[in-house]
Structures are given as C-alpha cells and as structure tokens.
Amino acid sequence: MFSVSCGDDPTDQLANAGDPNAAADATLCQAGDQCAATTVNADQQPILTLTVRRNADGTWQPIGTSCVPPARPQVTAALVRDRVVRLIPSAAVGLAPHGATLVNIETVMWVDAGDRQTLAPVEILGRRVVITLKLDHVDWRFGDGRSDRTGDAGRRYREHADPCTTRECPDYFGHTYQRPGRVHVNATASWTARFTVDGGAPVTIPGTVAGPTAQAGITIKQARGVLVPNPGEH
Template identity: 30%
Template sequence: MRRLAITLCVLAAWIVVNASVAQACVGLDCDDPVVTTGQGALTAAYLEQGPGGSGVASNSPPPNHPYTYRLSHPCVVDDRENGGCRASDFRECPAPPDRVVEDLVPEQRRLALPGPDVDGDGNPDGGTVTTDGFPTDGAPVGTPVGPWIVGARGCIDITALNPPPSPAEVFRYFQTLPLPELVTQHQPPGDGLTGLPVIFYTDSPTTQTFTVDIRGFQVVIQATAEQFTWHTGDPTGQIVTTDPGQPYPDQTIEHDYRTGTYTAHLTVTWGATFTVNGSTAADVPGTTTTDGPPVTFDVRQARTVLTNPYD
C-alpha cells in the first residue's frame, strides 16, 4: 500500500511518458537517466534558490559545487515520513509560457570535493573533503556523502531538467489552439413557420488533431467536441446537447418559435487527449470553448388565403 500511495502521488505531479525518446525518465525505477524520479524525486546537479523556497534547478553546476539535489513532490515526502498524503500536499504553481514550475520539496546532499594541495604542485593530494567538514571516509571526488538535508518547500522552475510536458502545461497550449468554430445549420432553410419546429444541427468537423512542439517534445493533441450549446436567440434560453444534431428526417434538436426575427449561434465545449513522443494517451485536464458564427432567420405565421379556382 505504501508503494501504491507513492505511485499515485507521483502520477499526480508528472505524466509518465516514453523516457528513452526524450532522454529523460519519469517513474519510480529509473537507472541513471538525465532526469530521474527515483523514489518519486527529480534529481538535479544545481539549485539556485530564491525567497520563500522558490528556485531554479538545472544540471549545470558551477565547478566543484558542494551539493547534489533531489526535488520531491510534497505528497511523496509526506508519504515517506508519515505514511500518507494530505490535501495540502497538492498546490499549483504559476508558470509562464514554455516554463515548467512545480511545487516541490528540495533536499541537498554533500558531495566529496578535492582536498587541499599539500605539496604545492597544483594537484589536490589531501584526500577529499566536504564544504562543511563532514567526513568523506575517503570517498572519491563527486561521491554523495552524509544524509539528505531537507529544504523549504516552494515553487521550483525545473524547465532546464527538461521533464516531459505535464498535463497542466499541455492544457495551457490547448487553450491557444485554433479550434474550429462550428457553423449552425437550420431547417427549413430561409424562413421558418410558427407551429413548425426549427431543426438545428452542425455539419462542421467535431474532431481536430494538432501536433505541437513543447520544449522539444512532440505533443499530439486530439480535440473532440464534447458539448453543444445552441443559443436560440429567443427568451426561452439555450439547448444543451452532447451531439451535433442531424438534418431532417433524423433530426434530434428542435425548437419552437413565435413570429419574429432571431439570431442563433453555437458554443462548443472541447475536451482533448494528448500523447508525448508517442506515449499512451492521457486526458487534457480541462476544456475550452469556441463560438460559431451567428445565423439570422425570420419565423413567419402561415395564413390561409381563399382563392377562386376558376380565375
């Protein structure tokens, strides 16, 4: 159960995608990739920390940087220390376009550094040391030593680690896509008649596929029209359906009007799934809408007119 809880928490923060293509690993059992989440944590060679726990992580440390870092989702830390996650472990960090900013708990661990140059020949020959004197026990340069030191939780920019796009990041792109504006069709064409329902439908495409590049990852977004809101143009309000309607004689969407002139239009709610570098499809966590062009028509009342058939 403990491992299951960790797995669920990690999946809430990062989407699992094809790591070999992206040269990055997201999961619980990664072996020496560029970016890992071993035991639910990203690893980084450098973390430039700011106020309030914020920071920017990368794999480009200064020479002889004294620490290595791991960045864990708060749920993972809570599960590790307390045996379960809490609602407060989940928080969304604001992120500019093309940046990945996650709510993470940073931890740092000392690295063995070159010791002093005892004989003055320009080469360190005093074994290895750490930045604060913690014993290395002779560990080679670059070896992590000692326990992990927990830092302050905060919003950390991990874009330089190039993790696969998160669902939230894909959603931001999804909201900017040029989704089709579905056209409202009505029958009878031209003017309608009182006592005869107006039939609504759309024959515009209700699916659309987009391929976008997000930080070097090929993301395929499959958008699907999930809900149709037919604005009838009269005081009765709207008709909400999950289908695009059909023309006569298979009509599914009808509306009765009184005499007058009306302007109708269609609002479509779009959902989507996405893949990253050919991964398994996942849901985009949100929807967006488009408004189709308006259509104006008259509804008239038919009147009986007596004529002389012999004229």
C-alpha cells in the same frame, strides 16, 4: 570543463564547486566521513553532484563529481489546454429551413462538427504534441430568450433522404419559434481533450474545453391561410 579546487573543509570544496548552499551542506557533512552535495542552476535544476571525504588529518578531499543531465521540460495539461483553446475550429451552425422559417413549426438545427477530431501536431517546449478532441456537448441559444444543451452535434437535415413533413421533426434536433422577427442562433461546442507528448501515453485534460461560438441569423415569419376559389382550376 569542470575542475574542483581543494580546501581545508567541505565549505571550501562545495563553494569552489559552485554550490550556493555550501555552508549548509558542509554542516551536514560534519556528521560523517563522506557526503555529497548537489549543485543547482538558476532554475533550481540539479546540474552536478560533488562527493567529498574526510582525510585522517581532518581535511576534506573531493573524490568524485557526476554531472546531472537537465530534466526534459514537462508538458503539462494546463499548457496544452491553453493551446487547445486557440486551436479548436469553429463549428458552423446549420439550419433548415435556411434563412427564413415559420412560427409554430420546428426549425431543424445542427453544428457542422464530427464527434472526434485530431488537431495538427504542435510544438510545446520543444516537444511534439498531438491533441485529440471528442465532442462532449453543445450549448444552444435560440435568440428568443430560450436555450438548450445537447450531447451531440445534431443531425444534418437531409431533405431528400429523410424529409420532415410534420410540425415537429422527431428524427432531428431543433427549436420552435412562437413569434415572428429576426433572431441569431448561437451554438458553442465543448470538447474533452487528450494529448500525447513525443508519441507517449495519452494524457487527459481535466474538464471540457469550449470552442468558438458560432452564429447564424434567421428570420421567423407568420404564415396566413388564404381562401382561393376553385383551387383545382388553373
């Protein structure tokens, strides 16, 4: 319970109320017959307002106090961004052919990620936060010194429904290697993110958030033609 002790001037009144700036606040009170000062806690959050009035004999009398409920902790975009960085799942790299490919033909590539996803709800500062991601772009490094950026995840290769029968595959994203060897393909998906706090209005996190880089190894081989006599005979 809070109690106010009477004093001869507002400095005493405010000091007894726990005002750490009692002297300064009391000076402001001298300009009139009534004023109010707000007490703050160690985090500089207002917790109490004290109102004092000047009596006819020049003394001061407290005439009211009101508690100020502490403000609810604010979940900021920066706080959520820090959490998103740790929560974004890796988007695995898909390759076709898988494991081994040939020089001078396109190797089809994609990342195993949907255009949108909602992460499991998390608690930040005691509040329920729901984060929704939208794929913004994918940065590719092909392992041969070349790189590219795509605005989507790429199409998963469908060998039976939509096979590629030419050197280039116009319906798919991919890369053509010029030399044989063993390389690692790296893909980093970046996302735009929005979040809600306790079911409130969505808030957008500025910029994009990069997820974990995924990697897949592939061997590039050199194919050579061989003349076979009477190829129609078995």
